Amino acid sequence: MTLFRHPCKALRQAILIPILCGLMQFADAASVTRPEQLIDATRDFLEQEVANYLQRSQIQARHEIEVNRLDPRLRLASCDLPLQAKLESPMQPVGRTTVRVSCTGAAPWSVFVPSQVHLFREVVVARRPLARDKIIDEADVTLAERDVSSLNQGYFTAFDQVLGNKVSRSALPDQVLPPTYISAAEIIRKGDQVVISAKNSTINVRMPGEALTDGALGTQIRIKNQRSGRTIKARVIGPGQVEVAM
Known part of the structure; x- marks a missing residue:
């Protein structure tokens, strides 16, 4: 026996099933x-x-x-x-x-x-090849934008942070200059004649001396006091100038 399926009922099912499926998916997405x-x-x-x-x-x-x-x-x-x-x-x-x-x-x-x-950020990079111990001048560096989140060794953002200092490791053009590549340049050389200042709140004595080692600003170096002949340690405070504490 062949069952008769009403065409309207079949049409309603064809329409309702996709709608129900869509509602179920919507409910699942909302949950x-x-x-x-x-x-x-x-x-x-x-x-x-x-x-x-x-x-x-x-x-x-x-x-x-x-x-x-x-x-x-x-x-x-x-x-x-x-x-x-x-x-x-x-x-x-x-x-x-x-x-x-x-x-x-x-x-x-x-x-x-x-x-x-x-x-x-804009950071300091080498404009040209820089050899070790090169004193950095304005022609040596420029600013370039870099992703500083990947610069694990650090970086500089201004020229005055590097100018006048020396390169402690050679650098290639367009290379970021991290702090590990820069060191203070010596402003006193071994054999230089210097003025030794020894002072406190009431006394200020100046005497001639001779540098026995190189020294950068703020570092302590060995100095020969030319009056007494004694060797002392003094702090570099400028070109040809050292200071000892009293």
């Missing part, structure tokens, strides 16, 4: 926190953290925030409160960071979102 929501919460949080960091540090820089992709299969309960974000590491929002995004509602949870904050 979970999507990865996109976690990424948006992380990005919004880091934007504010970076703005606060730059303001506190009084740094002029531009930045870019990169949030790692999350597993699209991630399923977290829908949060009945606004998502909370906290910087897990490091202490400053620069470089590789981890943000803890949490729900503190009826069904609490936390998830860690890896991110990276790129901070771009």
